[in-house]
Amino acid sequence: MxxxxxxxxxxxxxxxxxxxxxxxxxxxxxxxxxxxxxxxxxxxxxxxxxxxxxxxxxxxxxxxxxxxxxxxxxxxxxxxxxxxxxxxxxxxxxxxxxxxxxxxxxxxxxxxxxxxxxxxxxxxxxxxxxxxxxxxxxxxxxxxxxxxxxxxxxxxxxxxxxxxxxxxxxxxxxxxxxxxxxxxxxxxxxxxxxxxxxxxxxxxxxxxxxxxxxxxxxxxxxxxxxxxxxxxxxxxxxxxxxxxxxxxxxxxxxxxxxxxxxxxxxxxxxxxxxxxxxxxYQVQAVAGRYDVVQFMQRDLRLLLAKNPAGWLETFSLIDPPPTPVILSVNARGADGTDTSWLWDVDYTRLTGHPIFVVGDRKLDLAVRLEVANQHFQVCENLDQAVQMAPPGRIEVIANYTAFQDLRRRVGN
The missing domain is CATH 3.40.1190.10 (Mur-like, catalytic domain)
Incomplete structure (x- = not known):
């Protein structure tokens, strides 16, 4: 000391x-x-x-x-x-x-x-x-x-x-x-x-x-x-x-x-x-990460993934298909404004999941998913994505500021 x-x-x-x-x-x-x-x-x-x-x-x-x-x-x-x-x-x-x-x-x-x-x-x-x-x-x-x-x-x-x-x-x-x-x-x-x-x-x-x-x-x-x-x-x-x-x-x-x-x-x-x-064992969630929240009569699990390594680890822990997945990506200051890293993520790991895309850079993500041959729908916001998602718990994966936006929306 x-x-x-x-x-x-x-x-x-x-x-x-x-x-x-x-x-x-x-x-x-x-x-x-x-x-x-x-x-x-x-x-x-x-x-x-x-x-x-x-x-x-x-x-x-x-x-x-x-x-x-x-x-x-x-x-x-x-x-x-x-x-x-x-x-x-x-x-x-x-x-x-x-x-x-x-x-x-x-x-x-x-x-x-x-x-x-x-x-x-x-x-x-x-x-x-x-x-x-x-x-x-x-x-x-x-x-x-x-x-x-x-x-x-x-x-x-x-x-x-x-x-x-x-x-x-x-x-x-x-x-x-x-x-x-x-x-x-x-x-x-x-x-x-x-x-x-x-x-x-x-x-x-x-x-x-x-x-x-x-x-x-x-x-x-x-x-x-x-x-x-x-x-x-x-x-x-x-x-x-x-x-x-x-x-x-x-x-x-x-x-x-x-x-x-x-x-x-x-x-x-x-x-x-x-x-x-x-x-x-006392740790249940960390600054909202891994929390399961109730929103619009649905259970949403909030997961943070900021870069290719983080997305890879996150894909390994989500529930198996056909669990619905909402993906949200922003590119604000705290995220880094360059989204080219999306091309380093293996989105074929989401095959079989119904995918819904939101966030500031939803179109960047949509192009990436299209190339990965995934079935997805682009939504205006979280509310629309949750409404369109089939039954069951929803996995929500977001990068940094997108995650903060989601937490505010669901009151977490």
Whole structure:
């Protein structure tokens, strides 16, 4: 744990108070949670505030393209077994949102912080984390995110020589390359369904060989490290070879993988796997994801999928055909305005499902589904799609701002 128990400086206290006031005003005006604007104001008044707020916390950072928010929530639940936790549970994951979250708690022992991939190195410098969890890297927000290997390089340079324990996914070559610059890494075999961003070696550019679940570069010898933790079916295998059952209310293989990584993080802080995994059962939904809501006399399950890797995982957990599926895609600032990633998603996996398409970019999605030979109907809005859907629970899959629109419409 960094720093000492000195209270915040007068300047820092003023910054925290001003940030909270601005956040409250933003909430009162109906402009969202206010966490980002509040954090921005606080950091303007005291640029070192994030470091000051983190100095008395045992900090864990969580970064990835997919699964950050859920894994942050699972780790936070597990660590509550050992003491009070502060976390940016709503997913505001850039420095302003993180500062806001930490300013909201003065008695926490642990800070569990989701960090946007592009900001990881800087936030790690400011917060002196005890642990950093790296889950995966894949293409996302093509108009503004760096190419995945450049992001991996950014992580590799930013974390080189870090004192933190790095808990990293041994099955993602980009993550392994990024984490390998750190002296203290715990490898987790968490799996990787999406492989299309790691066919060339991040170290030398050679072609990656992928026999079974293994991977290696035939040219430079860069290879999958031996994991000490592993996801095995419905169990987590710990470094002693013991198998611990995973009981989650969250669906799908991806969330079991998130639980495996979270158990490895919890162990860094002395929370045993059995306790950690039992506490993760409390999590039913994460910021609306996986919630089943009643709308127009129908059950709708809300699923978030922001990029090709996320859509692939989501397709694997929806109910089988002929369950109706509503797809909604926007391309606003928070989504990335480039929708060419739709062509990287294998929509043939939806064959047999009645499909209904809504959202700002419904026509982009319609063209993609047409090429994938899927049967679908373009609808004006969610209400029309629900009216047209055949009986049964409806799976609703949306990208980021489309998901927020849906939550507002169904009152979630």
């Amino acid at each position: 960094a720093g000492n128990s000195d209270p915040l400086s007068p300047r820092a206290k003023i910054a925290v108070t001003a940030g909270k006031a601005v956040a409250a005003a933003s909430r009162a005006a109906g402009r969202g949670s206010g966490s980002v604007i509040g954090g921005r104001v606080a950091l303007k008044l005291d640029p070192d505030l994030l470091a000051r707020l983190a100095q008395n916390l045992d900090v864990t950072l969580v970064s990835a393209t997919n699964g950050k928010t859920t894994t942050t929530r699972l780790i936070a639940e597990a660590l509550r077994a050992a003491g009070p936790v502060v976390s940016n549970a709503l997913g505001a994951n850039m420095p302003a949102g993180i500062t806001s979250a930490l300013a909201g708690s003065s008695d926490a022992r642990f800070g569990v912080i989701e960090v946007d991939e592009k900001y990881l190195a800087g936030v790690a410098r400011d917060t002196d984390p005890k642990c950093i969890a790296l889950l995966n890297l894949s293409r996302d927000q093509l108009d503004r995110a760096a190419e995945t290997r450049m992001l991996a390089e950014n992580w590799r340079e930013g974390l080189a020589g870090s004192k933190a324990v790095i808990v990293a996914n041994a099955d993602d070559p980009l993550v392994v390359w990024a984490a390998s610059s750190s002296p203290n890494v715990i490898w987790v075999a968490a799996g990787q369904m999406w492989k299309d961003d790691a066919w060339s070696c991040p170290s030398c550019g050679g072609v990656m060989q992928r026999p079974g679940d293994d991977w290696f570069c035939g040219e430079c010898g860069f290879r999958r490290p031996t994991p000490s933790w592993a996801l095995s079916g419905d169990h987590v295998l710990d470094p002693h070879g013991s198998a611990w059952p995973i009981h989650l209310q969250l669906p799908g293989r991806a969330n079991k993988a998130n639980a495996a990584s979270s158990a490895a993080v919890a162990a860094v802080f002395g929370v045993p796997p059995q306790v950690a995994l039992e506490r993760m």
